[in-house]
Amino acid sequence: MLTVFSNTRAFAAGFLETILVLFFLLLSDDTLLRRLVEVLPRFGDKRQAIEISQHIEHDISAYLITITIMNAAVGIATALAMWLCGLGDPVLWGAVAFLLNYIPILGPMIGVVMFTLAGLLTAKTLWPALLPAGLYLLIHLAEGETITPMLLARRFTLNPLLVIVALIFWYWMWGVPGAILAVPMLAITKIICDWIRMLAPFGHFLEG
Amino acid sequence: MARIVQSHVEPAESTSAEEPDARSISNEPVVSEQGMPRGADIRGVFQGGLFMLALLAALYAGREIVLPIVLAIILNLLLQPALRPPLELTFC
Numbered sequence: 134m135l136t137v138f139s140n141t142r143a144f145a146a147g148f149l150e151t152i153l154v155l156f157f158l159l160l161s162d163d164t165l166l167r168r169l170v171e172v173l174p175r176f177g178d179k180r181q182a183i184e185i186s187q188h189i190e191h192d193i194s195a196y197l198i199t200i201t202i203m204n205a206a207v208g209i210a211t212a213l214a215m216w217l218c219g220l221g222d223p224v225l226w227g228a229v230a231f232l233l234n235y236i237p238i239l240g241p242m243i244g245v246v247m248f249t250l251a252g253l254l255t256a257k258t259l260w261p262a263l264l265p266a267g268l269y270l271l272i273h274l275a276e277g278e279t280i281t282p283m284l285l286a287r288r289f290t291l292n293p294l295l296v297i298v299a300l301i302f303w304y305w306m307w308g309v310p311g312a313i314l315a316v317p318m319l320a321i322t323k324i325i326c327d328w329i330r331m332l333a334p335f336g337h338f339l340e341g
Numbered sequence: 342m343a344r345i346v347q348s349h350v351e352p353a354e355s356t357s358a359e360e361p362d363a364r365s366i367s368n369e370p371v372v373s374e375q376g377m378p379r380g381a382d383i384r385g386v387f388q389g390g391l392f393m394l395a396l397l398a399a400l401y402a403g404r405e406i407v408l409p410i411v412l413a414i415i416l417n418l419l420l421q422p423a424l425r426p427p428l429e430l431t432f433c
Contacts, residue, residue: 147409154413159424190418197419306397307404310412317415 185328192324197317203281204234207272214268215248220255230269234276235313237296241273290341291319 166186170179212227220226229247233240248266256262282290299319303311319339326336400407 143405147405150406150409151413151416154410155416155420158413158417159420162421190421193418194422197415198422201419306401307408310408314408314411314415318411321415321418 188328189325192328193321196320196324199284200235200281200317203276203284204231207231207234207276210272211269214272215265218252218261218265218268220251220265226251226265230272232313234273235316236300237277237316238293239297239300239312241270241277244269244273291316291323292339292341295319295339 170182173179173182208227208231211230212223215226216223230244233244245266248269252262252265299315300312303315323336323339326332
C-alpha cells in the first residue's frame with residue numbers, strides 16, 4: 134500500500150514539474166533563441182543560428198504532430214472497435230492504443246497480447262474473444278504500414294535496429310515513460326544532426 | 342579523411358619544434374595509413390567516451406528531474422505551432 138502511494142506521489146510531482154516547465158517554455162517562446170543570437174559575435178553566425186533553429190523546430194514539430202495525430206486516430210478507431218466488440222471501458226482501450234503506438238514494434242505486440250487477454254476474459258467463445266485483438270492488429274497494420282510511412286516519407290525513417298536498441302536502452306533508463314519517449318527522442322536527434330553539418334554523418338547513420 | 346590527416350599532422354609539427362621526440366626524428370605521421378587517429382586523438386576519443394558515460398549516469402541518477410523536463414520540451418515542440426497563430430494575431 135505504501136509503495137502505491139509513494140509511486141502516486143512521484144507521479145504527481147513529475148506531472149506538476151512537467152506542467153510547470155511546459156508553461157514557462159510556452160510563455161518564453163523565442164526568448165532563449167534571442168539571447169543566443171545576442172551573444173553570438175558575427176552577423177553570419179546569428180543568421181545561421183536562426184536558420185538552423187527554425188528548420189529544426191519546424192521538422193521536429195511536423196514529425197511530432199504527424200505521429201500524435203496518427204496515434205490519436207488509432208486510439209479513436211480502437212476505442213470504436215472495442216465498443217463494437219462489447220469490451221468494457223472502450224475509452225481506456227483507446228487511450229492504451231494511443232500510448233502504445235508511440236512504441237514501435239514492441240507497443241503493438243504488447244497491445245495484441247493485452248487485447249487477446251481482455252477478449253478471453255470478456256467473451257465466452259473463442260472467435261469473439263479473438264476479435265478485439267484482430268481488429269486492433271488490423272487498425273495498426275493499416276496505420277503503420279500505409280498511412281504513416283506515406284505521411285512521413287523517407288525523410289524521417291529511422292534504422293529499425295537502432296530503434297529497438299533505443300527502446301531497450303531508454304526503457305532500462307527511465308522505465309515506461311522512457312520507452313514512450315525513445316523514438317521521438319531518436320527522431321529529434323536525427324533531425325538536429327541532419328541540420329548541423331558537423332553532426333550530419335551521425336544523422337545519416339541513424340537513417341533507415 | 343584528408344582533413345583528419347591534416348588536422349592531426351599540424352599539432353605534431355608544432356610540438357616537434359619545441360621538444361623533439363622519437364616521432365619527429367623518425368618522421369612518422371601521427372595518423373596511420375588507414376587514417377586511424379593516434380596519441381592525443383585517442384585520448385580525446387576516450388575523454389568523449391567518459392563524458393558520455395558520465396552524462397548517461399547523470400540521466401539515470403537524475404531521472405526524476407530530467408524526465409519531466411524532457412517531456413516538457415517535447416510537449417513544447419508539439420504545442421508551440423498551435424499557439425503561435427493566436428499570439429501573432431494578438432500582437433498584430
